Amino acid sequence: MKKVRNGFIKNLRYFCLLVVIVFGLIAIVGSNGGGNGDGDGDGDSGSSLTITGESGNQVDLNGSWSAGCTADVDAGESEKSVNTISGSSFSMTGHVWTNSTVCSGASDITISISGTATLGGEVTATMSGSSVTATKADLVISTAQLTMNNADTTSDANSYGTCGITDWTEGVPKNVLGTDCQPLPESYKDITYIDDTADPDLMYGGIESDEDETLDANGYPTEIDPDSAQARM
Numbered sequence: 001m002k003k004v005r006n007g008f009i010k011n012l013r014y015f016c017l018l019v020v021i022v023f024g025l026i027a028i029v030g031s032n033g034g035g036n037g038d039g040d041g042d043g044d045s046g047s048s049l050t051i052t053g054e055s056g057n058q059v060d061l062n063g064s065w066s067a068g069c070t071a072d073v074d075a076g077e078s079e080k081s082v083n084t085i086s087g088s089s090f091s092m093t094g095h096v097w098t099n100s101t102v103c104s105g106a107s108d109i110t111i112s113i114s115g116t117a118t119l120g121g122e123v124t125a126t127m128s129g130s131s132v133t134a135t136k137a138d139l140v141i142s143t144a145q146l147t148m149n150n151a152d153t154t155s156d157a158n159s160y161g162t163c164g165i166t167d168w169t170e171g172v173p174k175n176v177l178g179t180d181c182q183p184l185p186e187s188y189k190d191i192t193y194i195d196d197t198a199d200p201d202l203m204y205g206g207i208e209s210d211e212d213e214t215l216d217a218n219g220y221p222t223e224i225d226p227d228s229a230q231a232r233m
Helices: 002-026 151-160
Strands: 050-052 058-060 063-066 070-072 077-086 089-097 109-127 130-148 187-195 202-205 230-232
Touching (some): 050 187, 109 187
Antiparallel strands (some): 050 058, 070 077, 077 089, 089 109, 109 130, 130 187, 202 230
């Protein structure tokens, strides 16, 4: 059980990361093609679901985007998520495998998050040492649920008091909004970069690590995370 427990603790941190990943995926909601372009995040919002891509064209981002399968070989774990954008709303479903590096079979943990977003202005951000055009986004998480899908993860969740909850039931989603896993306030700031020269289109979010994050005066990241790619499905 030691391996499962150690992996489980790591995956709780991944749950928080998934919330961050969603930010990048829905940053286009409410866009009017990049706001007023003054970079202060107060641009007028409209109904168009577009954002300026690497090509300079406006990219319509309604639909689903996949993070694919990401593995931690040393820990023997893997995870993947699918994000769906519709109008001013987004939803994300993520799956975590604590004993598989190939996202195979039934997942051990399921994560479900939904909310809304509004765009601000376009800004210049840094990605791997190069300058790219990104767009600011203000996000609000309205729901956040975590489900333990088997006896092992359920037992560990109750033993550790995951998210401050000790009455987890296998297969039953728990609301974790406002807990240690997804603390309040539920509003966040992020930036998004779209590489529409790739096939399929790729979407990236800002660097959100507590150690690495660089924020501007208004609290938005100034760097794009090159490992946060999400592919259009």
